[in-house]
Amino acid sequence: MDVLQDYLTRARASGGVFARSVADPPWGLRLPGTIQLAVHAVVQGRAWLWLDDPHAPVELAPGDLALVRGGPDHHLAHEPGATCLSPEQFRATHAGDTRTGGQPASVFLCGAYQFSGDVGRALVAALPPILPLSAAAGDALHDVVDLLSRELADSAPGKQTVLDRLLDVLLVLAIRACLQRSADPPRWYQASADPRLGPALSAMHTDAAHPWTVPELAAVSGLSRATFARSFHKTLGQAPLQYLTDWRMTLARDHLRAGALTIAQIATQTGYGSPYAFAAAFRRHHGHPPGQWRQQAVDRPAIDQPTTADH
Template identity: 40%
Template structure:
């Protein structure tokens, strides 16, 4: 799997939700904050304004996509200068539950609000159109298609954002850096391999010291620190979703013994793998 797919797989939880809503001017609706979630708004028809705390109002036009990366509250309302009672705006909204314990730093560094104007991403527009169609006219298979389309839309939103020049330094630039991308792909493709800074540098095509400096600068932590974090995140997912023994999970994430694995896991999560698997109430 590629890095973005991995990030979504370990962070997403629960079932995504969506709704298509027609608003008639004058109108205003406040969406409350939802900790541990991310959501989007798409303007399918008409226009409106996005109101956020401590931010200037943002005018949204037909086709614009807004992604609220950290579940922050916001308000959508009709155009202040519009006096046409009954004029219609149609929005498509959706929400994703996220696992705070598995939140990838890539997602944590996203801005509060991502604005993708209608001119960006034909694949994103096609995903919106398909989802809108299924919500407007449910047919055979709609219940299976809608969750799949919502998952696709999340990928398209993030892919479009990370490919724009507006995205800030950090993970967006790291993903576009072929050296860093090669090292990240190697770790994600084979987390159990006994990676060293030297072997990762070799994969990335640099010598050890320049690679280590470049990785830490772009990703925000040294290569092996990130590798340990990623291994423990995979282990946590396996503990939640499988019945694999601790020995098997340890081997899958690159540890030769249960003891070494348990020590590393407790260092990251504050409790042993066994207690983590049993849950907080056990």
């Protein structure tokens, strides 16, 4: 099991709204911080991206892209500090813009993603507020951006299916590049790349319901019990079985929130011998029984629900 793949699969990115814009300067676009994860790619011209401070912008050249995590509103414009319009105002203002004129138009792509549950929010939380990525010609990211731009400008049959697949590829490549280049990646990512810990971590993600023991996990990693426990705690900041419990609880919360499984089914999938054992463990972990927690999760906004950014 590829642990990053497990996160991506369980995060279930959806709502990949994407648009290709052509804008003659001056132009500026303001996007709300309620977008959980936005991606911007420049095809032609230049764009400047910033959060609260236009004096600290990120410049994007053709072929560059950036991921922007939800939080404050963010701004994309032809120059730092330009007046930025809402998406509706922007579309109305620049509906007739072309690639010709005194100053070359900017051509850029914007996408918005929503992730499901605590696993998805943990994945987004591992990203910085703004992550600029440069993709040279021949780089996979560059190729995908080029394909997206051409597909968005075309009206061939099956266009939406092609866009959906390309967006999935773009997102995975961008997140992978972020984690690979990060000076402080999440602990689970560091551990998954460690040949001493990766096998045990993969085993827990592959089969969270298995009654793992520390000696068993140590054997999977080819280490002594003491060496494995010490290395695991040093890298992940907690004992192996505590990590396993936290991961099981993360899965349980997502199952509870989705509402598709019964308490008994969730207990089985998360490694508890009975609904009663699961309910007791869940209450110890969260202070509420699972049924009550599920009702509260339904009643409160997703932004207020707990995340597991370190797992």
